[in-house]
Amino acid sequence: MATAAIASGSVPLSAVPDPLGRFGRFGGRYVPETLSAALDQLEQAYAEAVADPAFHAELDGLLAAFVGRPTPLLFARRLTALAGGAQIYFKREDLSHTGAHKINNTLGQGLLALRMGKRRIIAETGAGQHGVATATACARFGLECVVYMGAEDVRRQAPNVRNMRFMGAEVRPVETGSRTLRDAINEAMRDWMGSVETTHYIIGSVVGPHPFPRIVRDFQSVIGRETVEQCRRQLGRLPDTVVACVGGGSNAAGMFYPFVDHAEVRLVGVEAGGRSGEPGDHAASLSFGSPGILHGSLSYVLQDDDGQTSDVHSVSAGLDYPGVGPEHSYWRDAGRVSYTSVTDAAALDAFDTVARQEGILPALETSHALAWAVDEAARRPADEIIVVCLSGRGDKDAAEIARLRGLSAAGEQAAS
Amino acid sequence: MSLAAPPNPSSGVARIAAQFAANAAAGRKAIAPFVTAGDPDVATTAEVLAAIDRAGATLIELGVPYSDPIADGAVIQASYVRALAQGMSLDRLFAMVKDVTGKITTPVLAMVSYSIIFRRGIDRFVAESVAAGLAGFVVPDLPIEESEDLGSACEAAGLALVRLVTPTTPPERAEQIARQSTGFLYCVSVAGVTGARTSLPAGLVDRVAWLRTKTDVPILVGFGISTPEQAQAVAAVADGVIVGSALVRRLADLAHPPSTQPVVVNIEQHVRDLVQAVAPAAG
Numbered sequence: 067m068a069t070a071a072i073a074s075g076s077v078p079l080s081a082v083p084d085p086l087g088r089f090g091r092f093g094g095r096y097v098p099e100t101l102s103a104a105l106d107q108l109e110q111a112y113a114e115a116v117a118d119p120a121f122h123a124e125l126d127g128l129l130a131a132f133v134g135r136p137t138p139l140l141f142a143r144r145l146t147a148l149a150g151g152a153q154i155y156f157k158r159e160d161l162s163h164t165g166a167h168k169i170n171n172t173l174g175q176g177l178l179a180l181r182m183g184k185r186r187i188i189a190e191t192g193a194g195q196h197g198v199a200t201a202t203a204c205a206r207f208g209l210e211c212v213v214y215m216g217a218e219d220v221r222r223q224a225p226n227v228r229n230m231r232f233m234g235a236e237v238r239p240v241e242t243g244s245r246t247l248r249d250a251i252n253e254a255m256r257d258w259m260g261s262v263e264t265t266h267y268i269i270g271s272v273v274g275p276h277p278f279p280r281i282v283r284d285f286q287s288v289i290g291r292e293t294v295e296q297c298r299r300q301l302g303r304l305p306d307t308v309v310a311c312v313g314g315g316s317n318a319a320g321m322f323y324p325f326v327d328h329a330e331v332r333l334v335g336v337e338a339g340g341r342s343g344e345p346g347d348h349a350a351s352l353s354f355g356s357p358g359i360l361h362g363s364l365s366y367v368l369q370d371d372d373g374q375t376s377d378v379h380s381v382s383a384g385l386d387y388p389g390v391g392p393e394h395s396y397w398r399d400a401g402r403v404s405y406t407s408v409t410d411a412a413a414l415d416a417f418d419t420v421a422r423q424e425g426i427l428p429a430l431e432t433s434h435a436l437a438w439a440v441d442e443a444a445r446r447p448a449d450e451i452i453v454v455c456l457s458g459r460g461d462k463d464a465a466e467i468a469r470l471r472g473l474s475a476a477g478e479q480a481a482s
Numbered sequence: 483m484s485l486a487a488p489p490n491p492s493s494g495v496a497r498i499a500a501q502f503a504a505n506a507a508a509g510r511k512a513i514a515p516f517v518t519a520g521d522p523d524v525a526t527t528a529e530v531l532a533a534i535d536r537a538g539a540t541l542i543e544l545g546v547p548y549s550d551p552i553a554d555g556a557v558i559q560a561s562y563v564r565a566l567a568q569g570m571s572l573d574r575l576f577a578m579v580k581d582v583t584g585k586i587t588t589p590v591l592a593m594v595s596y597s598i599i600f601r602r603g604i605d606r607f608v609a610e611s612v613a614a615g616l617a618g619f620v621v622p623d624l625p626i627e628e629s630e631d632l633g634s635a636c637e638a639a640g641l642a643l644v645r646l647v648t649p650t651t652p653p654e655r656a657e658q659i660a661r662q663s664t665g666f667l668y669c670v671s672v673a674g675v676t677g678a679r680t681s682l683p684a685g686l687v688d689r690v691a692w693l694r695t696k697t698d699v700p701i702l703v704g705f706g707i708s709t710p711e712q713a714q715a716v717a718a719v720a721d722g723v724i725v726g727s728a729l730v731r732r733l734a735d736l737a738h739p740p741s742t743q744p745v746v747v748n749i750e751q752h753v754r755d756l757v758q759a760v761a762p763a764a765g
């Protein structure tokens with residue numbers, strides 16, 4: 067019934083999830099019973115908050131004065147000239163306090179935790195941006211903060227680990243599995259199993275059991291709402307194409323959601339293509355995965371024939387994840403958003419290009435979207451507009467990029 | 483298939499019920515040991531299952547290794563990693579179970595993530611489980627809201643689908659869960675992951691006693707129970723206990739393939755001690 071209505075266009079694509087947290091067939095809540103009550107409580111607290119003007123006033127106030135919103139929409143003049151085609155614009159989430167979009171979500175969920183009377187916060191982090199944004203919100207609100215982070219990511223995103231600790235968070239390196247984002251989520255969930263009555267889990271992307279994918283999407287949708295308005299005001303129209311990188315999918319979901327019912331705007335999600343399209347060499351769940359259940363929801367997952375989650379790879383810690391938010395799976399199967407992937411090498415090149423052409427060091431995650439945008443701009447006419455969600459800044463990646471390039475810490479060719 | 487009719491005495495649900503009826507007649511409580519399939523290797527698991535059967539367990543829970551088990555603590559998680567590294571697969575697991583269930587009488591239930599069942603496809607997973615002689619499933623990451631499809635497939639196949647209640651489950655919901663549970667009701671002792679604990683959680687006895695007034699389905703308590711003394715204390719109010727991490731750790735400490743004989747003897751003796759602790763003379 068619902069599917070038929072969607073197919074006939076009578077129900078907007080944005081009218082999800084349903085009360086059980088379904089985005090079409092995707093989503094849901096596949097968690098141990100121990101967590102059910104807390105998820106119900108969160109759902110209720112969120113519904114009450116959304117209906118409470120005081121909640122919106124407080125969050126909007128923080129987004130303005132603490133985060134620095136709205137973030138600007140910038141014309142990338144030299145990058146556009148270099149590509150020689152469509153005009154490229156950046157939505158500057160990198161200018162947000164803490165340097166990425168993640169703070170939009172952590173402030174919202176932090177306020178929800180306060181409303182629920184939970185004073186201990188746990189989080190997982192990959193690139194460390196979500197960890198930093200969580201530590202920041204906790205410092206601001208006076209909450210205890212524990213961040214789980216894969217040991218491999220602790221190594222490659224060291225500046226963020228340091229910053230989390232500066233703000234009073236405890237960072238717990240996770241040594242299990244591939245020692246990356248997926249393992250950090252497992253550990254955070256296990257912590258929550260034993261602490262759920264006093265602890266809120268601020269999940270960092272549009273993944274996990276219902277109601278997380280919906281809550282995180284809603285908090286991140288400020289990105290897309292501002293972009294719609296800025297495009298209308300600055301450009302006099304909506305863009306032709308909007309592109310964002312997809313790890314778990316929160317910056318993309320926040321950017322895309324307000325555009326989803328504008329069928330004339332093409333939406334493109336860029337996943338981590340890693341070293342190659344071979345299993346284990348990439349983290350492109352929507353491009354190469356199959357429907358499965360990971361971390362509490364049904365979505366595209368990189369897995370083997372038995373349902374064991376596959377090992378994945380990306381040069382970018384924030385995209386190095388074998389699953390993706392369920393709403394993206396819904397958009398993919400509905401044909402609303404196209405998903406593609408960009409390799410490690412192309413992302414690293416885009417990092418260089420954008421640094422030199424625009425004076426912006428983008429995050430390695432974001433560099434995936436930038437790589438696709440530059441290639442695509444070259445193929446499109448000059449009157450077309452491409453907006454890239456510039457999800458975060460690359461300071462955290464600078465040392466790792468220097469290492470990968472064989473440069474010294476000062477960015478020089480190391481002496482032979 | 484004749485197995486599709488629940489009253490069939492060879493259905494999983496009927497075989498489990500017969501075990502509890504026999505326990506009631508003898509005045510004893512149930513011991514349901516948990517072991518991970520394929521840890522240290524699949525041949526040892528087969529021998530351990532036979533040993534548990536000889537030792538007089540009421541049911542056996544066989545853990546299906548999964549890469550991302552969020553309800554499990556370090557011990558079981560590590561056993562899953564070892565089993566998968568050994569090349570454990572569903573095909574091997576079903577083949578081993580089929581072989582073993584032909585030789586033992588204790589019903590075997592699979593403790594399996596819904597991720598695994600979903601990937602295989604519910605119908606195929608259930609059919610393969612029936613063919614292998616499994617009696618039912620415990621699916622630790624499938625709350626009642628999501629369990630309708632698997633529930634009806636299990637009902638049609640005569641398999642038990644054991645539901646779980648936990649300390650965080652509100653009373654009304656616990657009653658609802660108890661009504662839906664088949665085979666037995668799994669009462670999780672603590673809010674937390676699996677893992678042996680040194681003392682029983684406060685309030686457990688009261689919670690079980692309250693549940694007892696709400697349902698006739700047998701109640702087994704699990705998570706954290708390791709010693710015969712703990713088993714005895716819990717069995718005073720419940721229909722029995724599930725012992726998991728403590729056995730898995732014992733296996734891991736002892737296992738030195740290819741000679742698994744000492745492991746099997748040790749596990750058999752340990753399960754005998756547990757069974758003894760909940761036998762009539764003890765209580």
Ligand SMILES: Cc1ncc(COP(=O)(O)O)c(C=O)c1O
Binds near residue numbers: 312458
């Ligand atoms: C700057 C930046 N962009 C993107 C991501 C990927 O996450 P998501 O897909 O949820 O936006 C991360 C994750 O850490 C990030 O730090």
